[in-house]
Amino acid sequence: MKDLHSFGWYAARIAPHMPKKAFKPVPGRLFGGLAYLLICIAGLLTIGLFHLHPLFYLLIAIVLGTSFAAMGFLGHEILHGTVVRKAWLRDLLGAIAFWPLTTGPKLWRKWHNLTHHVHTQDHEKDPDSWPTLEKLSKSKFLRWVYRLPISVRAFSSFASLTVTFTLHSAKMFVTYIKEFKPRKQPEVWLQFILPWVSWIGLLIWIGPLKWFFAFLLPLLIANFIVMLYISTNHRLNPLVPVNDPLANSLTVTVPKWVDVLHFNFSYHTEHHLFPGMSSKYYPLVKFHIKRMWPERYHEMSISRAVVALWKTPRVYYHQNELIDPREGHVYGSLGNGLEPKDIQFRKIEADKLISEKSK
Incomplete structure (x- = not known):
C-alpha cells in the first residue's frame, strides 16, 4: 500500500486552486429538490385519488422511486451544510429530503458526518465498513452466510440492496440513540418515528394495494x-489505518444526465476530500486530483464497479485483501492488486485459513 495521507493533507493542496465560491453554500440546489418534491406529491395524490390501471400505478411507482432516491442524494448534500448553513433550516430541509427514506437528520449527521467520514474504512470505528476474517470467525450468522457459494451470496447481496438502506438506518438508530444527550434523544426519536407515522397513515387512507405502489415499491426502488x-x-477499497480518501474511496462514472439528476453523487472520492463543499464543484476537484495524484486516484464506470462487486467477496483479509473463506480464494483490493478488467485470485491452504481464524 502506498504511503497514506489524511483527507486534510490532500484538501490543503487542492484548496488554493479552487475558486472562493466553491467554499460557499449553493442554495440554488434546492430548485432541483423542489422539482422532485412536487413530482412526489403529484404521484402520491394521483395514486391516492384516482382509480387507474395497475400498469399506470407501476409507472408512477418507478418515477416515485427514482425521485425518492434523488431527494436522498440532495438530503445528503444539505446535511453536510453545503446548501444552507443555518442549522435549523439545514435540518428541516434535510428531514424533508430524507422523509421518503425514513432517516432523521440528527441521526444521519451523527452516523454519516461525524462517524463514517471521520473513520472511513476503519474496521472498528466505521459503521459502514465490512467485516474482517477475524470478525467473521466470531459470528455464527456470518459463518453460515459464507458457507454459501459466492454466486449465491452475490445474488442475495444484490437482491438485498432493495432493503439495505432502510434496515441499516434502523440499525444505526439503535446503535447511536444512547450517544445523544438525554435532552436531545426525544427529538431524535421524533425524527425516526414521524416519517413512519405518515407512511402508515397513508396506508390507512388509500389501502394496501395503492400503498404498495405509492410507497413500498418506490421505497424498494430508492x-x-x-x-x-x-x-x-x-x-x-482496502481497510486503512489512515483516513486517506484516495486509498479508501472510489469515484464511479455515470452519464452526465444521471449526474445532473443525482446531484453529482457519483463523485465520492471528491466528497471525502471536501465534504463541506457543494457537489456542484466536484468535477473541478476531480480535475485537480488527477493532475496531482493520477496514480493514486480510483475511478471506473458504475457498471464495471458493480461487476467487480459481484465477482469478489466482502470479507477483509489482512486489511488490504478480500477473501472467500469457503474456497480460500484471496482477491486484491483497489490499489492492492485488484484489476477490475481481469479479476484474479490466489488460493491459500485450508489449514492456514483455520489457523488465522483462531488467532
Missing part, C-alpha cells in the same frame, strides 16, 4: 438506487 452507489463507494 433503496436499490441509493445502495448501488453506496456499494461502490468503499467496498472494493
